[in-house]
């Protein structure tokens with residue numbers, strides 16, 4: 001569906017909200033991927049107040 005980053009991530013792994021299951025690109029915008037899959041972020045956030 002539409003465009004895909006084709007393996008070129010837009011954001012760092014930590015910031016990614018979606019990852020393409022097909023090419024592995026990471027982004028915060030679901031629409032940027034051909035096969036987006038929600039990314040679960042690490043719960044251990046040491047910067048939490």
Ligand SMILES: [Zn+2]
Nearest residue numbers: 004020023034
């Ligand atoms: Zn893709």
